[in-house]
Amino acid sequence: MTTEESADTPAIELDAVYDAIDAVGRPHLTATELSRKTDLTPEEAREALEALATDGEIQRQDVSGVESIWYPTDVAEVTDRERVILFPDRREVVVEHPDQFTRAQLSQFARLGDSNRSGGYVYELREADIWAAPHESLDDLLATMRDVLGERSTHLEEWVTSQWERARKFRLYTHEDGYVVLAAESDELMGNVARPKLDDDLLRAPISDSESWVDADATAEIKRTLYEAGYPVRDDRELATGEPLAMELRLRLRDYQADWVERFTEQGSGVFVGPPGSGKTVAAMGAMAAVGGETLILVPSRELATQWRDELVRHTTLTDEDIGEYHGGEKEIRPVTIATYRTAGMDRHRKLFDQRKWGLVVFDEVHHVPAPIYRRSADLQTKHRLGLTATPTRESDDEEEIFTLVGPPIGTDWGKLFDEGYVAEPEVEIRLVPWGTDDERTEYAATSGHDRRQAAAGNTGKIDEIRYTLAENPAAKALVFVEYLDDGEAISEAIDAPFISGETRHAERERLFEAFRRGEQDTLVVSRVGDEGIDLPDAELAIVASGLGGSRRQGAQRAGRTMRPAGDARMVVLATRGTTEEDFVRRQMRHLASKGIQVTERDAQAVETVEE
Numbered sequence: 001m002t003t004e005e006s007a008d009t010p011a012i013e014l015d016a017v018y019d020a021i022d023a024v025g026r027p028h029l030t031a032t033e034l035s036r037k038t039d040l041t042p043e044e045a046r047e048a049l050e051a052l053a054t055d056g057e058i059q060r061q062d063v064s065g066v067e068s069i070w071y072p073t074d075v076a077e078v079t080d081r082e083r084v085i086l087f088p089d090r091r092e093v094v095v096e097h098p099d100q101f102t103r104a105q106l107s108q109f110a111r112l113g114d115s116n117r118s119g120g121y122v123y124e125l126r127e128a129d130i131w132a133a134p135h136e137s138l139d140d141l142l143a144t145m146r147d148v149l150g151e152r153s154t155h156l157e158e159w160v161t162s163q164w165e166r167a168r169k170f171r172l173y174t175h176e177d178g179y180v181v182l183a184a185e186s187d188e189l190m191g192n193v194a195r196p197k198l199d200d201d202l203l204r205a206p207i208s209d210s211e212s213w214v215d216a217d218a219t220a221e222i223k224r225t226l227y228e229a230g231y232p233v234r235d236d237r238e239l240a241t242g243e244p245l246a247m248e249l250r251l252r253l254r255d256y257q258a259d260w261v262e263r264f265t266e267q268g269s270g271v272f273v274g275p276p277g278s279g280k281t282v283a284a285m286g287a288m289a290a291v292g293g294e295t296l297i298l299v300p301s302r303e304l305a306t307q308w309r310d311e312l313v314r315h316t317t318l319t320d321e322d323i324g325e326y327h328g329g330e331k332e333i334r335p336v337t338i339a340t341y342r343t344a345g346m347d348r349h350r351k352l353f354d355q356r357k358w359g360l361v362v363f364d365e366v367h368h369v370p371a372p373i374y375r376r377s378a379d380l381q382t383k384h385r386l387g388l389t390a391t392p393t394r395e396s397d398d399e400e401e402i403f404t405l406v407g408p409p410i411g412t413d414w415g416k417l418f419d420e421g422y423v424a425e426p427e428v429e430i431r432l433v434p435w436g437t438d439d440e441r442t443e444y445a446a447t448s449g450h451d452r453r454q455a456a457a458g459n460t461g462k463i464d465e466i467r468y469t470l471a472e473n474p475a476a477k478a479l480v481f482v483e484y485l486d487d488g489e490a491i492s493e494a495i496d497a498p499f500i501s502g503e504t505r506h507a508e509r510e511r512l513f514e515a516f517r518r519g520e521q522d523t524l525v526v527s528r529v530g531d532e533g534i535d536l537p538d539a540e541l542a543i544v545a546s547g548l549g550g551s552r553r554q555g556a557q558r559a560g561r562t563m564r565p566a567g568d569a570r571m572v573v574l575a576t577r578g579t580t581e582e583d584f585v586r587r588q589m590r591h592l593a594s595k596g597i598q599v600t601e602r603d604a605q606a607v608e609t610v611e612e
């Protein structure tokens, strides 16, 4: 073969790439790997792969900073097969076409970053993700990882093991004489980490080279300081059980709920993490019964306070007389008191925390806990603390607060909950809607910043799409979510359904929601303010016309509305095609997808899309 000839013919046949892939033992390879399995140099291998890619025979998957991954087009085309690619050195996992189970598994020990250029999902494993993995043992965690990654990396597993151990190097416990002790795994850790970092007034006196007597009122600060230094502290103190509370459940906890409660009582504090409708509220009642002490329940809204009361009366032996509500409407402190965060956060209502001897404080929707409550939570460290959340949004600034002031997560494999039918998987569909009129498009182009967002939100093309979607699902009880009042009013008028916003009086809201629950009202338009923390168990269809929410959590919550165990729930998210709204919605949905929810994307159905 002459040099000229070799320049023209591909350096390698596709078959040889398949052979090399087989030899590598994964469904993809890098140029370096190809060169090792053939007699090509790495450079020749890369050129050969590029030539095959130009011919469309193979595809590449790029991840910045490391070698590209290649796989045959056939595999990509015939199957929308899931591909999980691990980059152990970067502690990253790239997943293409992940199924629901894989996403649920990954979200337990990794956080979703951005997508890469080829559209794969990139998950990162950071220290705090391992510290906060809701597994009972390291073996359980490693088993989940091996299951989802399909391959083992000794290097990664060593790192995971070291992080797991790192989160177990310090613990607080109650000495038999009643004082609180900080114990380090070794003298070095106490001498080189804890003592230099913690002020003298926090560490009262050394007990030994690895243990110190600490200020019992400063445990929150101790936990936070060590967390920041990279050592999350186990909290094994004996906690107050408060005034006794006699209560029993009227229903049987499901196995996973019983397991959550058991882990909670062992730890004394923690956060139940489970998808909406998975029975966290009921499990929290199990925790109340297990602690057996008077309980303060903090919730984000008055509506939720009333719901909690109803559920407590329905599912436990508590009666209405045992339960007090404490918020803008009513102020009663009883053995079980349900307060809103807002009222509880006000200084003049401090008595809520001190008037009775609480044994347990429950933080519902724990990611909603406002700063004043967090400050107060530092004083609640001697009590049992239980958080509830459906959205362990790890990127949030609250991550550390939740971990140190409330407790570590307690969870179950989400995939299992879906599989066993405890939670219905919603279908989420993004629909890209063209502009209703040319004028709107022009206006969008001429504005910037917030006005621009508002223009995209208010696209009148969405009104047709809403009508179409409602007509598609005639029997479904539907909620239409909007971001701006003007849009809400326009939609409400166009589809002849009441509009509930932050301006709607409380009594009117309740009346409309009740009518909706009873099935007398089948469609409601709800603004972003109007839906905060409200539970609408019977919604079968949610149309998000705009403003999926300023935060990812809100997106997840709205999807949550349709994720009740009953019925075939569906969510349609509208976004104006070709605008920033489109990107925004996609990003939000990606987050949902990472929580194990099936998301699809299609063009608007009502309006013909014209090529622009």
Ligand SMILES: Nc1ncnc2c1ncn2[C@@H]1O[C@H](COP(=O)(O)OP(=O)(O)OP(=O)(O)O)[C@@H](O)[C@H]1O
Pocket: 251, 252, 253, 254, 257, 274, 275, 276, 277, 278, 279, 280, 281, 282, 283, 390, 560, 565
């Ligand atoms: N052990 C159980 N036995 C029977 N029904 C249960 C049990 N646990 C939960 N449920 C029912 O399942 C539904 C959802 O439960 P729950 O309200 O506790 O979920 P959740 O996770 O708190 O939901 P959300 O996150 O939306 O607040 C409720 O109707 C509840 O009565």
